[in-house]
Amino acid sequence: MIFTYRVRKSPTETLDGVIEADDEHAAVAQLRKLGYYPFEVRCRRAAASDLRGLFSRKLSSRDLALFSRQMATLIGAGVGLAETLESVSSRIPNDRLRETLEDIRVRVAGGESLSQAMASYESVFPALLVSVVSAGEAGGMLAQVFDRAASYYESLEELKGKVVGALIYPVFLFLVGSLSVGVLVTFVVPRFAALFRGLGQDLPWTTRALLSVSGFMAHYWWVLLLSLAVFAAAFCRTTLRGKGRLAWDAFKLDLPLVGDLIVKMETSRFARTLSALLSNGVPMLSALEVVGEAAGNKRMASDILTARDDVQKGASLSEALAKRTRFSAVTLNLIRIGETSGATPEMLERAASVYDREVERAARALTALLEPVLIILMAGCVAFVVMSILLPVFNLNLVVQ
Numbered sequence: 001m002i003f004t005y006r007v008r009k010s011p012t013e014t015l016d017g018v019i020e021a022d023d024e025h026a027a028v029a030q031l032r033k034l035g036y037y038p039f040e041v042r043c044r045r046a047a048a049s050d051l052r053g054l055f056s057r058k059l060s061s062r063d064l065a066l067f068s069r070q071m072a073t074l075i076g077a078g079v080g081l082a083e084t085l086e087s088v089s090s091r092i093p094n095d096r097l098r099e100t101l102e103d104i105r106v107r108v109a110g111g112e113s114l115s116q117a118m119a120s121y122e123s124v125f126p127a128l129l130v131s132v133v134s135a136g137e138a139g140g141m142l143a144q145v146f147d148r149a150a151s152y153y154e155s156l157e158e159l160k161g162k163v164v165g166a167l168i169y170p171v172f173l174f175l176v177g178s179l180s181v182g183v184l185v186t187f188v189v190p191r192f193a194a195l196f197r198g199l200g201q202d203l204p205w206t207t208r209a210l211l212s213v214s215g216f217m218a219h220y221w222w223v224l225l226l227s228l229a230v231f232a233a234a235f236c237r238t239t240l241r242g243k244g245r246l247a248w249d250a251f252k253l254d255l256p257l258v259g260d261l262i263v264k265m266e267t268s269r270f271a272r273t274l275s276a277l278l279s280n281g282v283p284m285l286s287a288l289e290v291v292g293e294a295a296g297n298k299r300m301a302s303d304i305l306t307a308r309d310d311v312q313k314g315a316s317l318s319e320a321l322a323k324r325t326r327f328s329a330v331t332l333n334l335i336r337i338g339e340t341s342g343a344t345p346e347m348l349e350r351a352a353s354v355y356d357r358e359v360e361r362a363a364r365a366l367t368a369l370l371e372p373v374l375i376i377l378m379a380g381c382v383a384f385v386v387m388s389i390l391l392p393v394f395n396l397n398l399v400v401q
Contacts, residue, residue, distance in 0.1 A: 003027040003043055007036035019106045063094050065153035072146035082109045100124050127290045135281040145280050152276045166363035170370040177378030184385050189214040210388040250299040261362040263326050266300045268355035275348035
């Protein structure tokens with residue numbers, strides 16, 4: 001159980017915080033053992049905490065970069081770990097992370113190591129960060145470890161920003177075009193339906209098709225929305241877990257242009273993550289396991305974990321990756337050079353830099369293709385609607401003449 005407390009630290013100083021204990025009496029005993037004089041101890045309702053955790057924003061690379069940078073700065077300045085955690089938690093904008101850091105501060109003050117306390121919050125801190133913090137504690141390099149972690153998450157955020165920025169315009173174009181066509185079909189076309197019925201002539205098949213679609217949209221739009229919601233739920237349920245997720249991720253890798261972009265993004269993430277882990281003293285096998293679990297594409301994650309098994313059996317990293325993964329010859333050659341020269345982390349970091357640029361190029365190429373395709377598609381839809389409306393009018397003019 002989690003308890004919030006207010007204690008007297010000295011005759012003139014009070015302290016607020018949280019503590020984990022079996023019951024209220026145990027919480028009071030722990031606080032007294034720490035030298036405090038508790039005068040208010042309350043149980044935090046687990047349901048409320050779980051509800052906040054359910055609806056709170058998931059930690060992004062930006063949150064983790066901010067946390068790591070502040071930890072590196074304060075620890076590097078000689079501030080104690082408990083005081084650092086208290087200071088960082090008061091400045092973090094993410095509510096979930098702030099609450100977690102308060103709990104971790106209490107655990108650290110109670111004698112736990114920072115990595116042990118962080119490992120208790122798997123849904124908050126990724127395994128990569130916990131692993132490098134553990135290695136940093138063992139080597140006495142906690143400030144340096146957090147500094148490298150901050151640089152790593154800042155690089156991920158920058159890469160993600162480049163990809164999102166490149167794809168914003170095509171997505172915006174698609175949404176605006178779809179909305180325009182939907183408004184035409186749902187609200188504009190029905191106004192012409194009564195006019196067409198009064199013409200007393202056979203309508204072109206395009207006009208009949210448009211009127212049928214318009215009538216359905218006007219009266220049964222909720223059926224379409226419900227069908228889309230059911231399809232989306234079924235699709236997510238199938239593709240977000242187990243073998244369905246593995247098959248879907250493998251399918252995405254085979255898509256033209258999109259698959260190339262995903263492979264390059266995963267290559268960059270793999271190289272940068274493995275470099276960060278190895279640079280901070282994490283053993284190769286443990287690092288590969290963390291990297292495999294951190295991969296965004298489950299097909300590539302499975303390949304990386306299989307390559308890890310080959311490394312465990314005695315194969316070199318470059319050989320195992322060449323046999324099991326889709327990494328390019330450039331990446332494999334850089335890793336091979338790093339293994340030969342004993343500079344694998346440096347070569348991995350170089351590979352990550354190369355593929356950051358490749359990702360940007362691939363995103364621009366995909367955007368350059370999507371923009372004209374979407375423009376032509378939307379223009380075709382609008383032209384179909386307009387011509388379907390105008391054709392009966394033209395036919396009427398011909399009849400009158």
